[in-house]
Amino acid sequence: MTIEELEQIAKSVSQENEKYDFQLNVCMDLACASQGAEKLREALVKAAEACGKNVLIRRTGCMGPCSSGPLVRVDPDDVLYHHANMSHAGAIVESLGGAPVPELQCDLNDHFEKQVRVVLENAGYIDPEKIDDYIARDGYKALLTALTEMTPNGVIHRVTESGLRGRGGGGYPTGLKWGTVAKAGGDVKYVVCNGDEGDPGAFMDRSVMEGDPHRVVEGMALAAYAVGASKGFIYVRAEYPVAVARLTTALREARRRGLLGNNICNTPFNFDVEIRLGAGAFVCGEETALLASIEGKRGTPKPRPPYPAVSGLWGKPTLINNVETYANIAPIIRNGGKWFANMGSERSKGTKVFALTGKITHTGLVEVPMGIKLREIIENIGGGVPNGHTFKAVQTGGPSGGCIPAEMLDLGVSYDALMKVGSIMGSGGMIVMDDTSCMVNVARFFVEFCMTESCGKCIPCRAGTAQMHTLLTRICSGSGTMEELDLLVQLCATIKETSLCGLGMTAPNPVLSTLKYFKNEYIEHIVHKRCPAGVCTMKAPVPNTPVEVLA
């Protein structure tokens, strides 16, 4: 495969598309699929055949506003239909070339206006199972350009220049990490993609892997070229069967086109990727645990250093990045580091994809420039809290993050700003809570999650999260005391400072952040035996006998 051949494919795809008068893009992501998108697509195909119009019907990845699904976008008219079902197929096809169907037309200008699409630029425009669709939208151009015109150092330089930071949540500068792996000695190096999206309430990585799998593969190949690796692994949760299937197809197609394998683009560069399935362990999102799992072992973390960049998979230098980080690489190489660095805030560049869920009108995937105010995301893009309720808090960063109260909504979203208020960027889950959510109960939910997901290797996390859970359960059932609240705070500090890996170190965050901003709710539970949100039942007192923690 050469650049000329790539351009030839892109040209033939656009010629093929021009044969059709209209294109109907049907979103087939999980949310739309669970509302009958497949039946809608079949009905559209039938309707198009019946009326004899020249229509291309394409299945695409997530278009964003999942709560309005199933979604259909009509090109070239650029009309978006929401809540479409199979009974509307006739009307949709009928309207092509004339006025759009009024009752299905979706007015989400506010929702889309403030978004900037880099990672999701292809979502809704390509069929994720067709490599040619991806190539037609400049796919693999960055890889072939890099292989033929750039040195590995040049690639690293461009990524460094972009200011891209790790999108898994930690925010480590990507260029710096690549540079470390590139400098590490040894012939054998590995590139790993972390697709173990364990944060409950987040699905950005799933949508990217399902909607635009080649973007991840291309990002990994560029990384491999930059650091000198020839083998890659994508670690995906087994709970995401569609993502696994799409990635498998993508890898097969890329090999067939000669974009993976030996001597890619007639250069000495060899690279191939294998998929590894996770098996339901949140701790495997931690890099050393993930590597253990790829090696077929229990996913328990190891102390760092040595960092995986020096000694990772099978003791070899290993580069680990998140799905979204890799998804940003191809556009950076294509458009330059400066282009990317122009977006976002001073120390957080580019855009970030968030999964906006919970008590909010427009749930779904949004991509916004860094530095945007939380208020804009929640009120303009998300459409605010529905059913006349009032906004109470937004939770970011999942079980490692915290809750941000209403008075901080004017905060600009960046790694440092979120850290400062006691939360973290995390992988991009953003869960909105209203006045019917009890913050103590939410803290208890996250602690229970960390307790069951603790791998058990270090004691502060294994025993500490269990004791935290007991204390919070007592508070939620009206049996807690103020002394126990002090004990809880002390315990949080101990777990935070002494745990081995990120899971334990961040497990107290949900408790600490809710205590910081919603202490009155804790006091209501303890002193007045009352749950202000009406969630906790305050029955069945829990004895304060210490729990014994085994395993």
Next chain:
Amino acid sequence: MPAFTPPPLPSDDKRWKIVNGTMRKNGFARHALIETLHTVQSSFGYLDDDSIRFVAQSLRVPLSQAYGVVTFYHYFSLKPPGKHTLTICAGTACYIKGADKLIAAAEQKLGIPQGQTTNDGKISLMMARCVGACSRAPVALSDGEVVGEMSGEQMLEQLERWAVE
């Protein structure tokens, strides 16, 4: 040292050939343990002592290590699933929208705690840590099919249908 010969297949059940195929594809390497266990579970529905022993011997992994891996990961099950499975997602978005109430109602209806199967082997009640359909919370998987915005009545109706089948 004599060359390693993998143990014979436990029976002439064709599914063992699929399991063996996964191991062969990975050159019987030790790191293929999790991959192989996934194949066993997808072929047989669960992992029993015989299958774990067979996989451990074939990959030359100590039995203790294989068992350790099986019990470490939530995805692997040591018990056969019921005829139907209701999986309720308990991710954050689903929890905020009342998944805990769904779980409690299902437990009460079936008379079993989550993670168990009814005595007649008809229905398994499971809990998932986020299936990634958060925008349609609360979500349940009814025999693997995603149902968004699941209501209590809708869920109990489904359980009733399965129970009388």
